Amino acid sequence: MSTPVAKLEPTLSCTTLDSKGATWREWVLDNLQRGCKPQTMLENMTAKVWDIETAAQALDEALALLKQPSDWRSSRPYINTPANYLDCGDRVAQVLFSLLNPRIVLLDNLLSQQECDTLIELAEQKGIKKSSVVDHESGQFVDHDGRSSSGSYFTRGENEHVARIEKRLAAISDWPVTHAEGLQILKYEPGQEYRPHFDWFDPSKPGSAKQLARGGQRLGTFVLYLTDVEAGGGTIFPTLGVEVCPRKGAGVFFADVDETGKPEQKSLHGGSPVIKGTKIVATYWQRENSY
Numbered sequence: 001m002s003t004p005v006a007k008l009e010p011t012l013s014c015t016t017l018d019s020k021g022a023t024w025r026e027w028v029l030d031n032l033q034r035g036c037k038p039q040t041m042l043e044n045m046t047a048k049v050w051d052i053e054t055a056a057q058a059l060d061e062a063l064a065l066l067k068q069p070s071d072w073r074s075s076r077p078y079i080n081t082p083a084n085y086l087d088c089g090d091r092v093a094q095v096l097f098s099l100l101n102p103r104i105v106l107l108d109n110l111l112s113q114q115e116c117d118t119l120i121e122l123a124e125q126k127g128i129k130k131s132s133v134v135d136h137e138s139g140q141f142v143d144h145d146g147r148s149s150s151g152s153y154f155t156r157g158e159n160e161h162v163a164r165i166e167k168r169l170a171a172i173s174d175w176p177v178t179h180a181e182g183l184q185i186l187k188y189e190p191g192q193e194y195r196p197h198f199d200w201f202d203p204s205k206p207g208s209a210k211q212l213a214r215g216g217q218r219l220g221t222f223v224l225y226l227t228d229v230e231a232g233g234g235t236i237f238p239t240l241g242v243e244v245c246p247r248k249g250a251g252v253f254f255a256d257v258d259e260t261g262k263p264e265q266k267s268l269h270g271g272s273p274v275i276k277g278t279k280i281v282a283t284y285w286q287r288e289n290s291y
């Protein structure tokens with residue numbers, strides 16, 4: 001498994017550790033010295049006054065101070081955005097929006113216009129059928145009222161075109177191409193939508209066992225926009241009040257799990273109804289293990 005680029009370098013500066021006062025500093029250092037797990041401490045801290053990013057940074061600072069190992073963070077796909085342009089290896093995408101918690105990154109020019117058209121043509125050659133969803137109880141694919149699009153699946157690396165795009169997505173999110181599902185194509189006509197849902201599998205639901213057995217949890221999602229849409233068809237995040245409008249060649253990445261590897265409740269998202277035009281997207285789900 002590759003090292004997540006999200007990891008913050010340990011530092012001897014304790015600005016963040018000290019940011020909530022001396023009592024918190026002592027609490028963090030004392031508990032680490034007693035052998036408490038940083039993951040557990042992170043949960044306690046975020047239940048109180050800390051936000052997750054700051055708490056994680058404070059823990060890193062304390063671990064560096066105590067010279068304890070700093071590799072406690074769970075691994076997940078992550079797009080680093082130190083600049084407004086992102087080198088994808090074979091092209092340069094533009095960062096349009098970046099949210100740290102939950103991690104969401106919107107990239108323009110992730111695919112060329114030609115790549116979008118070719119992906120659609122290849123999917124149409126395979127046949128685009130009514131989409132299904134995974135039933136949480138049975139683990140089977142079933143028709144669902146909340147999802148009225150139609151679609152098609154590619155197996156991973158099914159052809160050169162798909163393989164090149166997968167390689168690009170893997171490179172920018174620092175997550176192996178082997179740990180991902182094949183691209184899925186979804187087509188929405190006016191009135192069609194995908195109501196808000198989570199992409200992660202709920203470990204408490206019996207139907208998730210079958211999904212989790214192959215490849216483990218879904219950790220990250222890319223939605224790649226293959227068409228421009230005249231009206232509607234945004235990808236919405238209702239908890240955050242965010243809507244990403246479709247734009248041919250652009251793509252949005254979001255984390256399905258939080259920093260600690262737990263299902264990200266704030267990743268609730270949906271495809272809002274298309275009002276005018278046709279929306280076609282490709283989704284790419286990144287898994288915990290080889291898929």
Ligand code: PD2
Binds near residue numbers: 233235270283
């Ligand atoms: O089509 C979309 O915008 C969309 C939004 C949310 C697709 C999916 N989720 C999905 O296929 O999971």
Ligand code: ZN
Binds near residue numbers: 199269
């Ligand atoms: Zn989804």
